[in-house]
Amino acid sequence: MSRSLVSLREAEPTDAEFLVDLWADGLRRAERPDLLADVEQLVKTAHVSPEQRLVVAEYDGEPAGAVLLRIATVTPLNLDLAVQVVSPCVATPFRRRGIGRTLMDCAVAFAEEAGVPHLATAVSSTSPGSRDGNRFMARLALGPLGTLRVAPVVAVRARLTATRPASAGGGRQLTRVLAARRSARRARPVVSE
Incomplete structure (x- = not known):
């Protein structure tokens, strides 16, 4: 029996460099030191919150991939609980080795442990592998909600x-133009035949 080469662990502050590179498309536009601080804060928050896991x-x-798991409502209107599977990502050299499936299995286990009935995720539409990512999620029974x-x-x-429309923001301007035209018509001499 062969051992699995894929293993999971909680993120540590020392993973910040790897995570910034992995999630480059999903992070805010900022200087690298600010992005590192953002990710370090995510790691710290996940360590102390029972509703998050990084x-x-x-x-x-x-390090080959990562995912942030958060318990929240499906939407602000749909108050059913869901585990948000945020940025499940696998580094390019490690794709097609079962890492994405292992990350999603971790999300399912987290939801089961917490008694949460749904998973929710979004696949980046700007990343080169977005088509593959969407297909992967569809194969795992995740359908589009919005x-x-x-x-x-x-x-x-x-x-x-x-x-x-002119009447919405330019209503005053239009009123002025029409008033000027009416005044001009009144001021014209009447020619009778």
Whole structure:
């Protein structure tokens, strides 16, 4: 019987460098020291919270993947509990070796231990392996509930302003233009034939 080369452990602060590289697409845009501080804070929070677990997968002793598990409601409107499987990710050189399946098995075990009936996850649409990630999650019976869309507030404000109907934001301007036209019509001399 062969031993499995995949093992799981709780993340340690020393894993921050690996996690920043692994989750580069999902972290905020900031300088590396700030990202390291963010991830170190995630590790510390997961260590003290019974509702969170930050797990690192190792392949033959090397860090190969990770996942953050959090107990929360399915959505702010659907108050059923779910384990949020946040950024289940496997480093490129270690893909197709059972690491993703092991991380998801860990998520299921965490949900079972906590008595939580659902799992919820989102697969990045910007990563090169997003298609494979979506297929993997679908094979594990995770179906789409919605699409999470994110944009900077200033970008949404610019689009809202650009697409605003004249009567909504430019109502005063339109009123002024129409009043000026009425005044101009009244001021024209009447020509009778």
